[in-house]
Amino acid sequence: MKTVTSRDNPFYKELKALAASSQARRKAGRTLLDGVHLCQSWLDLRGAPAHCIVSEEALHNPEVADIVERCEALRAHVTVLPDALFGALSQVEHGVNLLFLVETPAPGQPAAMTVSAVLLDGVQDPGNVGSILRSAGAAGITQVFCSPGTAFCWSPKVLRAAMGAHFVLEIFENVDLGALIEQSNIPVLAMSGYAQQKLYEVDLRGPVAWLLGHEGQGVGPELMAMATHQVVIPHGGQVESLNVAAAAAICFFEQLRQQGS
Amino acid sequence: MKTVTSRDNPFYKELKALAASSQARRKAGRTLLDGVHLCQSWLDLRGAPAHCIVSEEALHNPEVADIVERCEALRAHVTVLPDALFGALSQVEHGVNLLFLVETPAPGQPAAMTVSAVLLDGVQDPGNVGSILRSAGAAGITQVFCSPGTAFCWSPKVLRAAMGAHFVLEIFENVDLGALIEQSNIPVLAMSGYAQQKLYEVDLRGPVAWLLGHEGQGVGPELMAMATHQVVIPHGGQVESLNVAAAAAICFFEQLRQQGS
Structure with a gap:
């Protein structure tokens, strides 16, 4: 688990760009999952995220702590941000301050449709x-x-x-x-x-x-x-x-x- | 058809309050219908509005002109606003600048349910x-x-x-x-x-x-x-x-x- 405290940190800047701009997300081929439900579902169905980002305060939330633990067991990167820095990343008001950074899945298109x-x-x-x-x-x-x-x-x-x-x-x-x-x-x-x-x-x-x-x-x-x-x-x-x-x-x-x- | 050009006009102030605040709409028992589709449907199904409000420019839109004509035939009040004044009333971006002010229907509740x-x-x-x-x-x-x-x-x-x-x-x-x-x-x-x-x-x-x-x-x-x-x-x-x-x-x-x- 790493802690980032500077707004000038390059990873933090990357996150801010992804949070703010649909174009940045498309270009990077990466997106952010916001909140407990989406992050839990990703872990259950797709495994480790590229990165787990959490605010200091959110670490006290038992559901968030459980997700962070699962990420660490899967050797995913976990970064902790002060609450003030995290605020600029989330579009969810009164959210829990938990994000996954994931590679946007881009499956190869089948030659023809065979299932519904x-x-x-x-x-x-x-x-x-x-x-x-x-x-x-x-x-x-x-x-x-x-x-x-x-x-x-x-x-x-x-x-x-x-x-x-x-x-x-x-x-x-x-x-x-x-x-x-x-x-x-x-x-x-x-x-x-x-x-x-x-x-x-x-x-x-x-x-x-x-x-x-x-x-x-x-x-x-x-x-x-x-x-x-x-x-x-x-x-x-x-x-x-x-x-x-x-x-x-x-x-x-x-x-x-x-x-x- | 009346024209209002002052921001201090009491009717304009009333409209601004209704446009801005859910509480004002509930208290007044009145609401605003925004755009051609809702206003047409109201005319078709409920008849005359309490008031039709339209921007100067919108009068050139044939659909809007038709609605204004129907309102006048039903002896509903029609008020024209300069585009700059109208802008503060609509929540629809790139809308047509047409509003109906209507009494919020408040039907008496039936004693028991008899239909779906x-x-x-x-x-x-x-x-x-x-x-x-x-x-x-x-x-x-x-x-x-x-x-x-x-x-x-x-x-x-x-x-x-x-x-x-x-x-x-x-x-x-x-x-x-x-x-x-x-x-x-x-x-x-x-x-x-x-x-x-x-x-x-x-x-x-x-x-x-x-x-x-x-x-x-x-x-x-x-x-x-x-x-x-x-x-x-x-x-x-x-x-x-x-x-x-x-x-x-x-x-x-x-x-x-x-x-x-």
Whole structure:
């Protein structure tokens, strides 16, 4: 365990840049996990972080102390910061002052889809992307492919909203969804409020790819035309459309329901 | 159509207070609807606003001009503000500079639940509450009862996330959910990750009340014990829990699926 007390320390400066800038995180291929739940989940599912950073005060928190102990047993670096220095690193108000620095997983993209997957075409809100990852992870879907216009999945907001789902998923970013759909061996279901085919009429017992689009515009017309199915969730009320993360949850769990029966 | 150009104008000051403070909105029993979609929905579903407020520049936007015309036809007050004054009123970046001032609907609470309803027990995130209202409205559920600890439904963030669902719902706030459940003639289904009874095993063809709890702690133990059913959404993956708005969408649309078949 090391202690850093100077704002001019190069490692501290690196952390500050990663905490402040999405561009810095993308460029470095590293990101920060904030708080007990995300750090615990990383340890459980992915093992040692590159680095564990903790404030002096947080060391007195038993959950944090346990995580630090597990990091040391795995020979991960642990750095302690005075509370004043730590404050500039966390976006969580009243958080516990615990961060993991991790290499952003960048799995090699499979040549074709063979298992159920989620395709995100320009979903922009980090809370929506996080909620979709969380629902996918809970439904047992393991692969997520994101178009270039979709929110960066390893940003702090998406990580917080997904509550650790990232660590059980393979997430592919900046994907050419058109090429992926073209080579797909499994049905690609584009969700649309204007489609005719009802979700409950589609056989979802095998693997499918769920194609979900931008909050306002939906799936782009080119991808929509390439999908094997255009599918609607039938409504019962006067409200015309669903939040994209709500629609995703309904789809993933309808598939799970059909698979279970 | 009136024009206000002074920051000291009493009506402008009232608007600024309503825009800035949730407490001011609650106290006044009035709220602001921001942007074309919410204002159009209000006109379609609830009629005239108490007041329409628009910036000089926004009058050149054809959608805004149409809304202003409809307001004038309904003899609603319309006030035009210079763009600089309007800027202090809107929370939406790059918005269209259109606001409705409306009386916050405060419907009288029914003595007992007779139709399907949503009961929110301390759901705190405005985005989650808004998404739940939107899904309820899309599923044809018409009544929503909120505990005192739930986010204020008529706040700008909840209104934005619900996309106009408020205007087709009856929303009851600061409700004693315990008393409501005690007098309920319809099944009350408390959602819980720890329950044994699976969602798909419950007969949802008649009216039910969906009881949803706080993002972290779930439904409180007292209300949980009072519910007629404790119900789980079966999962298929390693992620242990769903976002509350995702869970709500799955429940409401499973009910709609059962009712349709």
